[in-house]
Amino acid sequence: MTTSREPLLEVEGLTKHFPAHLSLFGRVLTTVKAVDGVSFAVEAGETLALVGESGCGKSTTGRLILRLLEPTAGRIRFAGQDVRALRPEDMRALRRAIQIIFQDPYASLNPRMTVGDILAEPLQLHGLAKGGARRARVAELLTLVGLRRSMAAAIPTNSQAGNASASALPGRSPSSRGSSSATSPSRRSTSRSRRR
Numbered sequence: 536m537t538t539s540r541e542p543l544l545e546v547e548g549l550t551k552h553f554p555a556h557l558s559l560f561g562r563v564l565t566t567v568k569a570v571d572g573v574s575f576a577v578e579a580g581e582t583l584a585l586v587g588e589s590g591c592g593k594s595t596t597g598r599l600i601l602r603l604l605e606p607t608a609g610r611i612r613f614a615g616q617d618v619r620a621l622r623p624e625d626m627r628a629l630r631r632a633i634q635i636i637f638q639d640p641y642a643s644l645n646p647r648m649t650v651g652d653i654l655a656e657p658l659q660l661h662g663l664a665k666g667g668a669r670r671a672r673v674a675e676l677l678t679l680v681g682l683r684r685s686m687a688a689a690i691p692t693n694s695q696a697g698n699a700s701a702s703a704l705p706g707r708s709p710s711s712r713g714s715s716s717a718t719s720p721s722r723r724s725t726s727r728s729r730r731r
């Protein structure tokens with residue numbers, strides 16, 4: 536599937552236009568060119584930072600790569616696959632390998648769920664582990680990011696803001712493999728997550 540010379544992620548001519556003003560009858564009068572012909576490649580093990588003023592299209596680029604938004608035009612290849620051609624079931628597998636780490640952990644942590652349940656949810660959704668094996672994996676993930684296992688019973692709160700960022704990371708990486716998309720880089724990072 537992957538040839539050794541091919542980048543892990545390759546984006547070519549990525550474009551997203553949003554309708555901005557509609558006429559009385561719903562006709563699109565003007566469009567916002569949120570992303571306009573963006574191309575880049577990322578090799579395995581490489582880190583790429585998209586830097587730019589607010590509103591220049593960084594977050595939209597990330598959402599397009601994950602197909603949380605459909606591109607207007609462009610090509611996206613990940614690990615030798617044409618991401619835009621993937622069927623929904625293959626997209627689910629891809630989302631185990633690529634994910635967004637939100638800068639604000641509260642954007643990704645449900646304050647009504649325990650840390651353990653938040654970490655267990657993707658394991659359940661992707662059918663990766665059940666029962667005792669799932670609980671053991673949750674404990675392992677907490678340990679990996681330097682948290683106590685007892686944190687599984689805690690609700691993410693303000694006093695644990697730093698820890699919340701850390702728990703957002705394994706929560707988005709149930710398979711602990713692949714690449715991540717961190718957004719938004721324009722504000723100072725509060726994440727204490729460690730890269731391995």
Ligand SMILES: Nc1ncnc2c1ncn2[C@@H]1O[C@H](COP(=O)(O)OP(=O)(O)O)[C@@H](O)[C@H]1O
Binds near residue numbers: 591
């Ligand atoms: N869903 C949307 N509908 C319409 N316009 C949008 C939408 N999402 C983003 N935009 C516009 O696209 C541009 C890029 O936004 P964004 O990708 O969030 O920028 P950044 O992350 O670099 O701050 C902005 O002008 C924003 O207002």
Ligand SMILES: [Mg+2]
Binds near residue numbers: 595719
């Ligand atoms: Mg943004």
